[in-house]
Amino acid sequence: MNQKPGEFSEVPFDSFDAAILSVLQREGRISNADLAERVHLSASACHRRVQRLEKEGVIRGYVALLDPARVERRATAFVEITLSGQANELLDAFEKAVSRIPDVLSCHLMAGTADYLLKVAARDTEDFARIHRQHLTRLPGVAQMHTSFALRTVVQTTALPL
Structure with a gap:
């Protein structure tokens, strides 16, 4: 049941599914055995549930979260x-x-004062100027653009509350 962007449907899940999803959001590389122990299920039952959640599109994929500073992306800009x-x-x-x-x-x-909000990762302000000049100003139909730079990230998570 793969959904296209903009399509919504609720996939019913119980407290075991919610526990599985909560752990996987924070520890995507946890072994099935450890996950099963953490959520109080057998390994086979846990594995079946994870497979179902993947098949139903609740779990869209697994990623490695990088430290932006360590990969030379120290500037974060929000562009309206x-x-x-x-x-x-x-x-x-x-x-x-x-x-x-x-x-x-x-x-x-967006709904509000801007049509779109972009989050852009750049090496520094000079790199953002390059991105702006080479890419953003060439986007179709742009009438106005306002950019704000993040000074410090206070809270950032990819984990949705369940």
């Missing part, structure tokens, strides 16, 4: 973009183009 229009063709063209920029960590269609 307002487009010149709201036609589906323009939105589609913008979204397709922005998805090809490797420095963009996330892009969100």
